[in-house]
Amino acid sequence: MSEKRTEIGQLGEFGLIDRISKTAVIHNTSTIKGIGDDAAVIDTGEKYLLLTTDQLIEGIHFDLSYMPIKHLGYKSVAANVSDIAAMNAIPRQITVNIGISNRFSVEAIDALYEGVQAACLNYKVDLVGGDTTASPSGLFISVTVLGEVDKEKVAYRSGASDKDIICVTGDLGGAYMGLQILEREKQVFLTNPEMQPKLEGFDYIVQRQLKPEARMDIIYEFRDTGLSPTSMIDISDGLASDLMHVCRQSGIGARIFEDKLPIDQLTYNTAIEFKIDPATCALNGGEDYELLFTINQKDLKKVEMHPDIHLIGYMDKKEKEPVMVTKQDQMIVLKAQGWDHFPDK
Numbered sequence: 001m002s003e004k005r006t007e008i009g010q011l012g013e014f015g016l017i018d019r020i021s022k023t024a025v026i027h028n029t030s031t032i033k034g035i036g037d038d039a040a041v042i043d044t045g046e047k048y049l050l051l052t053t054d055q056l057i058e059g060i061h062f063d064l065s066y067m068p069i070k071h072l073g074y075k076s077v078a079a080n081v082s083d084i085a086a087m088n089a090i091p092r093q094i095t096v097n098i099g100i101s102n103r104f105s106v107e108a109i110d111a112l113y114e115g116v117q118a119a120c121l122n123y124k125v126d127l128v129g130g131d132t133t134a135s136p137s138g139l140f141i142s143v144t145v146l147g148e149v150d151k152e153k154v155a156y157r158s159g160a161s162d163k164d165i166i167c168v169t170g171d172l173g174g175a176y177m178g179l180q181i182l183e184r185e186k187q188v189f190l191t192n193p194e195m196q197p198k199l200e201g202f203d204y205i206v207q208r209q210l211k212p213e214a215r216m217d218i219i220y221e222f223r224d225t226g227l228s229p230t231s232m233i234d235i236s237d238g239l240a241s242d243l244m245h246v247c248r249q250s251g252i253g254a255r256i257f258e259d260k261l262p263i264d265q266l267t268y269n270t271a272i273e274f275k276i277d278p279a280t281c282a283l284n285g286g287e288d289y290e291l292l293f294t295i296n297q298k299d300l301k302k303v304e305m306h307p308d309i310h311l312i313g314y315m316d317k318k319e320k321e322p323v324m325v326t327k328q329d330q331m332i333v334l335k336a337q338g339w340d341h342f343p344d345k
């Protein structure tokens with residue numbers, strides 16, 4: 001008798017996480033929010049403690065032929081701090097786990113930790129522990145961050161209401177186009193090692209891919225202006241996918257406008273050069289680590305003049321899913337493409 005076997009690709013990453021979350025029984029009343037947001041929320045008495053973890057694996061998330069190892073250290077901390085920012089919280093401590101094969105020298109690990117420490121300095125977090133193991137081949141790095149927040153300030157994915165304004169920080173699609181440039185130059189190099197990579201003129205988007213920043217600056221501004229987003233998520237998988245999470249968890253649809261998508265000129269031009277629709281880059285390109293949040297209309301004044309916060313639409317109970325009004329005034333339903341680590345092919 002053969003046992004049933006289901007391919008992971010049939011469920012996809014989100015389906016698999018859903019399946020795992022159904023098995024997670026909560027035993028402690030201090031667990032306020034478990035699986036399903038950017039970070040877990042734990043009641044420690046006076047404040048909430050935030051906990052989040054993410055791993056980066058060689059060959060899946062990064063390629064050391066164009067990713068300087070110091071940048072990798074920085075990015076693995078920044079990507080995790082971004083999940084704490086997405087809860088409207090302040091990061092405090094990190095632990096770092098690494099798996100290393102004998103391909104890596106002590107100097108390489110020194111450089112990795114230079115990046116980790118640069119991020120610790122920038123985000124004012126303390127490296128307080130971790131674990132080191134051998135790996136059969138390649139490198140992995142997994143970071144866990146602890147953060148804290150005043151209870152009334154915590155922002156979940158689930159808090160958006162009808163007519164709330166949808167805001168996005170920075171610009172979108174740059175990290176994805178930066179990756180396309182790096183991949184193109186790698187292919188050129190592989191076919192002809194005499195050729196030097198041509199990265200000049202693409203600095204901004206290459207930087208977006210190699211050295212992303214968590215938007216803690218925005219969280220500190222929220223503290224200064226007294227703004228409390230009604231919901232928030234960081235854009236790590238792409239706007240479409242991450243807006244879908246906000247919609248599903250808030251139980252409400254959304255309407256965004258293509259002509260409001262924040263796309264940097266270089267991202268736009270490079271997308272055209274690659275024959276990719278710039279809007280598709282903004283919607284489905286990952287790893288921008290910008291913040292997507294909603295605000296009550298009464299708070300509009302606190303963001304409308306902000307040079308780095310863009311109003312892209314509003315939550316809409318008339319819709320069941322997120323929809324986008326295109327430049328041609330057509331309405332399309334957004335698909336949560338995200339990153340598919342488990343393609344069913």
Ligand code: ADP
Nearest residue numbers: 017020034035036037038039040054083236237
């Ligand atoms: P993010 O992109 O913000 O890091 P993810 O999509 O990775 O979020 O994760 C969504 C939620 O699922 C989080 O609450 C995360 O902790 C949880 N999660 C992801 N993988 C697992 C797993 N293997 N076991 C338990 N929870 C998981």
Ligand code: MG
Nearest residue numbers: 038083234236
């Ligand atoms: Mg996140």
